[in-house]
Amino acid sequence: MNQELKKIENTITKSTFWEDIKAFLNQHMDIGEDISISVKDILIIITVIFLTTLVLRILLRLITKRLPEDDKAKFNVVFGYFRWLIYIIISLITLDSVGVNVTTVFAASAALLIGIGLALQTLFQDIISGVFILIDQSVHVGDIIEINGKVGRVEEIKLRTTRAVTIDNRVLIIPNHLYLENSLYNWTQNGATTRESVSVGVAYGSDVQLVKKLLLQAANSNQEVLDHQETSVQFTDFGDSSLNFKVVFTLGDSFNANGPKSDIRFEIDRLFREHNISIPFPQRDIHIIQK
DSSP states (O other): OHHHHHHHHHHHHHHHHHHHHHHHHTOEEEETTTEEEEHHHHHHHHHHHHHHHHHHHHHHHHHTTTSOHHHHHHHHHHHHHHHHHHHHHHHHHHHHHTTOOOHHHHHHHHHHHHHHHHHTHHHHHHHHHHHHHHHHOOOOTTOEEEETTEEEEEEEEOSSEEEEEETTSOEEEEETTHHHHSOOEETTTTOSOEEEEEEEEEOTTOOHHHHHHHHHHHHHTSTTEESSSOOEEEEEEEOSSSEEEEEEEEESOGGGTHHHHHHHHHHHHHHHHHTTOOOOOOOOOOOOOOO
């Protein structure tokens, strides 16, 4: 009899214990007039945030696994801002899913985010583009790039802008969103050497084999022209006033290609003069009709 009484007392005690826990978890706190939250809701939010933190850490490690240390530090700063935004969004969604009335908060947040988005649209585009550049490694410091007809050597890649120096030693500040809106030419992604060319026209009746020989001589005599790839001459067209040729050669520094190309043109002019090969003026026939 005594044992049965003890079992009943234990059962009542356990039942009372769980009821106390449920009552504690269901205690509500009112925040303003429209929002009421319980202790259970707070625990759910903490659990969700903890799981979100784990997922974000794993995602961050996967993304930054192959990034250089400098780029990794820049990406971590941007990721920190986005992480807080994700926390806020997930917290609001979690509160709404557990039955907390957060309609007012959602409405205020939406209006705020729309206002910020419209005001800082270009800034966000620049930052997002900067993140893409850091992730896909399409541009590195030291690369020679061409965008919107402007050529520069990349000196620094920031989250909002890319700093490059042009051939005439001017600083070119490129907003990163231009990479998404325009075609980007990376001159040095496949290596520092590039194939360059110089075009010239000669008069009809010239010895084309001699022209080819002189063009090869002019290009190969330049110290900046590399010999690991053969210099070639192309007979490109029969022009209106000239026979058009192009000599193609390899340079080790395409960023400073204008200097060697200018020297090669000087040498072509000298050799042509020595061998009596003329570069013709444009010619037009004019017919005068008298009435």
